Amino acid sequence: MSAIHPRTLYEKVWSEHLVVDETADAPAVLYIDLHLIHEVTTPQAFSLLDQRGLPVRRPDLTLATMDHSTPTTPVRTLKDLQIVGADAAAQVVKMQDNCRQFGIKLLDFDSDQRGIVHVIGPELGATQPGKTIVCGDSHTSTHGAFGALAFGIGTTEVAHVLATQCLLQRKARTLLIEITGDLQKGVTAKDVILATIGQIGVNGGTGHVIEYRGEAISSMDMDARMTICNMSIEAGARAGLIAPDDTTINYLRDRPRAPKNSQWDAAVTRWRKLCSDDGARFDKVVTVNGTALEPMVTFGTNPGMVVPINEPIPRDGDAGFKKAIEYMQITPGKPLSDARVDVVFIGSCTNSRISDLQQAASILEGRKVAEGVRALVVPGSQQIKREAESMGLDRIFEQAGAEWRESGCSMCLGMNGDTVPTGKLSVSTSNRNFEGRQGKGSRTILASPLTAAASAIEGRVADPRPYL
């Protein structure tokens, strides 16, 4: 037998899930190992199944939670949460009904495992190397940090997966992004991915699946790797992958849904083979000099409009630049450090994990949020909330004058009651600075938890490094 040609990690996971291979006339039928669902992008999918009298093929491979329209106001017990708005409440009830009717276990309001869908998958150990994972949410790319092929789908496709556990897919092109060198102090995964998107553009990954590599990636913990893969979609890529290693395996050990005993050993053996072979060909290769990176902040209305924190924003640009500058009400040619901040949001599936909260707390400890600034800290899941509380982080935040909330998407997308008021400027650890993303007329600067915390203290966009 002739030698098999060297394959990328993406090609390995892809080919292992082919039910039917693609041809010129038809896309591949790809098997899905884990389907994550939430309340916002599923009701119409369940209706389709209802109309056709179809069951959910594999409820056991479907994991359901509530996060997007869920309020995060502090309550005594989660059952006391009050949904904001009749439509959102109806949607939540619909989710409960659908899960009951179709036999899907829902991590509901009373579940201590509830949280943002991309936080709980990994936390429960359901996200594993080599799996195919989808969700009606573009930040499904997060799970790629474990070497899973994970991508967002639309609601019609949610129905396809519910009914058949499969999707019709064309194979993507591959993009290798190598982050070289060690990061400097105060430079985090968030800064790396923002700088990368700035370098390749918000459409730089369109049609591609990204694999991230390099010293900077290898030395990151899983929380940081998830931050990187999370924002792959902001470069237009459908998925981002990082090959599993000891860090990945140690993270998954003993998680509730991770394999146990002999199955664990077999899984680890399988996972160890999940990497791109030497000589595997990528369609595109990009190198980012990690050592040279600084804390990054966005200034415009997409994540590619980004600068190192102390550098001036560009003087001039195309029509899109002008429109963004006008919307953001900032001065071209000046650094952002003079911009007065109204709101600081630390949370979202990009930066709401325990190490993100620890980083923010390291700066907020013993300090005060500036007057006139509303600061929200929203843990990604109820588990993270408890863990943070056991470390005393909640006290640090509250003593600094920040709000400590229940878990959920919160201010990331302004559909659950947590919004940035019109015209106000927010420094946010989330992933999208689109016009109105955090509430109608809101202005968003994306940054790392460190930068967000420093900005909360100074009441302006602030470099975190002097605090470290």
Added chain:
Amino acid sequence: MNPVTRIQSRTVVMANTDIDTDQIIPARYLTTTTREGLGKHLFNDWRYRADGSLNDDFILNKPDSAGCQVLVAGRNFGCGSSREHAPWALIDFGIAAVISSEIADIFRSNALKNGLLPIVVDENTLNWLLDHPYAEVVIDVADSTLTLADGTTVNYPIDRFARYCLLEGIDQLGYLQKRQNEIRQFEENRSWTP
């Protein structure tokens, strides 16, 4: 899904690049449980003023734009969130095709599943379209051609399967269901279970 074979319409032009799905329909209108009725919130925050009145300066509110079924937009249309509410809102409003030099992956996939045509053209063709708002165009699905008002015809790329589904009005869920045997075999034969 109804078959889509040919669209003939004037174009409405939004030259902005990177129009994301949060602009097409903001998150606060995603609390629906049906596909219908989203057209009234299409481009909500551009289309309406703070007091809820129509913003007369916005292109879709201009009298000339009424009845235009083809939206021409700057590069990288439909980026961001995977919400299928974006194509639903466009269709509900009366848009049948979107033309740009680049269309984001998930949006394109969602659009095709709902019979909304995502058409990617080269920069020159896009520039011509941007420079000629309200030009009459003809889109032929079987031939994969776009014919401009000046008579120029260009081919646009479209996945053969997607084209077949559009022309025949095929529903992809039905297609997948016919693969039940293969799916079962796959589940039985795989070397590990998720």
